[in-house]
Amino acid sequence: MPRFRAILDTMPPYKAGKAVVSADGRSYKLSSNESPYEPLPSVIEAISKAASQIHLYPDPAATGLTNALAERYGVPPEHVALGAGSVTVAQQLFETVSEPGAEVVYAWRSFEAYPLLADLAGATSVRVPLLGETHHLEAMADAITPRTRMVFVCNPNNPTGTVVHAAELEAFLDRVPEDVLVVLDEAYREYVRDADVTDGLTVYRDRPNVAVLRTFSKAYGLAGLRVGYLIANEPVAAAVRKTIVPFAVNHIAQTAAIASLAAEEELLERVDSVVKERTRVREALIAQGWTVPITEANFVWLRLEERTTEFADACAAEGVAVRPFAGEGARVSIGSPEANDTFLAAAAAFRNA
């Protein structure tokens, strides 16, 4: 038997959101925070053209996409680092900072990949419990030690949908030592409507230890193609670029991301529709008697505690897949109006049972 790393015995595997089908064949996947929309015709057309190039390796520096992002956000191309989905960029960040004994601080519960990536990189996870449903930034600052290399702030937080506000984020950043990297994970940034939530891209410019993580998977609807990026000052972005597996972002993905930036207006109209549905779903749940934290992402969070699994099963029986975290709660993505109505009916039936 070959010898494997001991950490593999204890590492929790990443659980992707599942699809379910009801007895009468209905299936609504509200478990992965995906876009409910099919790809735009202009993006499909770009992908079709790019297909003729797949016998060649992609541009390893993804020059076209890097420049398009730099132009879009008014940043130098040297501030951009790409990866195969932002989860891979997060993995690269762990590889950039981790050494034996290195600590990485993050809120818990937050994005499930953080503990996994920390384990894989040989870093020690320091989990700081949420205060209610929100990051406890003061406690996170208190948790920083001389061993801390990196802190993740997931804003909005997955799975609770809550945000940290400008003043508390600034106060937190002022307390973080300059040699600790703060990653603002803004995978859901495009869904934020609360004007008091800082855009990481304005914060990072004056803060050499802040990096912003974004993705094409959610608002831009490219989850299946795996493109994410980081924007940070040059030393951070350059260090992260060094950790990329060569050719990680393929040519079709690069092309589709460029086409999506070109079609941004149309895509952001879709985001507006999801935000409207989010308000409708949350208000309907509250009218049913549920407590639902204000969400700035494309999902809602129900703290069901010991009834979480039972709730997920009841939704599954109606063909609605939600994302349960046993003993804690369920995250439910905002889908099409039909999917949302089916979910709301299942939630109402569960309350009234």
Ligand SMILES: Cc1ncc(COP(=O)(O)O)c(C=O)c1O
């Ligand atoms: C907070 C957060 N960050 C990063 C990701 C990773 O997304 P992707 O790798 O598809 O860019 C997700 C996906 O669910 C997420 O919720």
